[in-house]
Amino acid sequence: MTTDDSHHDDASPDEDRRQSGAAWREPDAPSGDDPVLPDGGTEAEGADEATLDPWGSSTIADYRKLFEQFGIEEFDEVLPEVPNPHYLMRRGVIFGHRDYRPVAEAMRNDDPFAALSGFMPTGDPHIGHKLVFDEIIWHQQQGGDAHALIADLEAHSARGLSWDEIDEHATDYVLSLLALGFDPEEGTLYRQSDNREVQDLAFELGAEANFSELQAIYDFDGETDISHMQSVVTQMADILYPQLDEPKPTVIPVGPDQDPHMRLARDLAARMRYFGVTEAFASFEADGVERTLLRQAYDAREDYAEDADRPRCGEAADWLRDHQPAPADARESVVSKLDEAGKEPLRPRIRFLDRNATDVAFEALIEAIDGEKRVYDEHIDTFDLDHVEAEELARQVELDNGGYGFQPPSSIYHRFMTGLTGGKMSSSIPASHISLLDDPEDGYDKVKSATTGGRSTAEEQREKGGKADECPVYELYAYLLSGDDDEFAKEVYDECVGGERLCGGCKEQAAELMAEFLEDHQEKRAEWEDRLDELDIDLDSDRKRSGAD
Secondary structure (H helix, E strand, C coil), rough: CCCHHHHHCCCHHHHHCCCHHHHHHHCCCCCCCCCCCCCCCCCCCCCCCCCCCCCCCCCCCCCHHHHHHHHHHHHHHHHHCCCCCHHHCCCCCCEECCHHHHHHHHHHHHCCEEEEECCCCCCCCCCHHHHHHHHHHHHHHHHEEEEEEEEEHHHHHHHHCCCCHHHCCCCHHHHHHHHHHCCCCCEEEHHHCCHHHHHHHHHHHHHHCCHHHHHHHHHCCCCCCCHHHHHHHHHHHHHHHCCCCCCCEEEECCHHHHHHHHHHHHHHHCCCCEEEEEECCCCCCHHHHHHHHHHHHCCCCCHCCCCCCCCCCCHHHHHHHHHCCHHHHHHHHHHHHHHHHHEEEECCCCEEEEEEEHHHHHHHHHCCCCEEECCCCCCCECCCCHHHHHHHHHHHHHCCCCCCCCCCCEEEECCCCCCCCCCCCCCCHHHCCCCCCCCHHHHHHHHHHCCCCCCCCCHHHHCCCCCCHHHHHHHHHHHHHHHHHHHHHHHHHHHHHHCCCHHHHHHHHHHHHHHHHHHHHHHHHHHHHHHHHHHHCCCCCCCHHHHCC
């Protein structure tokens, strides 16, 4: 969930260039007024799998594989539902999401929602981090309850940084966040080591996770220290922290390397709930595939039931044997359950499952359900509520009886920025990135020295056009230098691929814009530096004085 610069460190130059995306139009695409968004990346030879490592180096040569392998959804599909979308969304830099629709719906309806991301202070903040800063700030400007945290416990345990180093870098991250527009009076800034509520929540979440699970997700082994493992549940607590006062849709903007954290956080949010709410058709339990078959059998009841208003489970079993040859395992399983249920009616209902409810909460839910219901030892069936009404009722009863009522956190995923040298972007390679602390003249020089997607000669460039999709300099325009001006970003792209724009002039313009950005950014940082005492965050850790290093 935290952002640092480590996720590029092992990516090859060819793979990184394929990641750039953010193109308005492929060179051979038809012209038109509307921008053509990228499709999730280009196929990379030999890149059969995407590897997601929150602390290591994620090489993602084909972003589409994330949709297939990990269930990340394409952001294009939810984009029309987002009011006033950020330019990173419009340009396809934000390419994927998990369950972002509840956040978009909250925005449209002026309902409460939250955004949070963490920053691991392992080095200077750079233009890659600016993506996450901008995403947090934009959600705050849309009315969200914005949270930004310094992941100092993670930096100390997973990276081995001293508390002196952490404090220095933490101050730099906070200053850049504020300079870019984060409102500390409307939002929340904190560091993990000082937030007791986060640490207490992490303790509770830790009771729902085990070593085998962390080993499977993060490849932990016998050499992994306990503090590193503890930092995982601390991050889970960070993700759910905005919901402590009130359950609400919450989005975590991250790079795709952080997706393992998001999957675990969503699982833990569900495990902490008192009740699960699902659809059922009889007294027995059924999984998702089995419920699909049960729905099909119920919908076909007029074809086989002696009384279509009261189909029997045994009748449905006979129908499924004849009409549903696949999937074989699920069919055999559900047919066996239906046979055992025999003459029990097959009837749709909503089921409340007892996950972690106290006895008092379970009895309160029974009392709260109006209309026809069936009460069992570990679940309650109701026949007069739809799924949405049942979810709201379960959450309210949970909250009234001391539970958290967490909603599963959402996430959005942005592309990694390519290094200016054409390969990896890494803090260990100064020429590959531009620090938000760089002198404007140094930023100018780095852009002027950057690799481009240009052709070998100016004549070839004019004839064939440049390769903006593989150009780190064009990325600077699309990700940062064009700001909210879509027409400018599109103009740069079209002129490049059309052969009108040559690399020398393009880099000169980008270098000047970068110097202007850095100068303005650092002036704003300086203004905030004199106001740090106003913030409700301690940037000078007590831990170093306790000998914790």
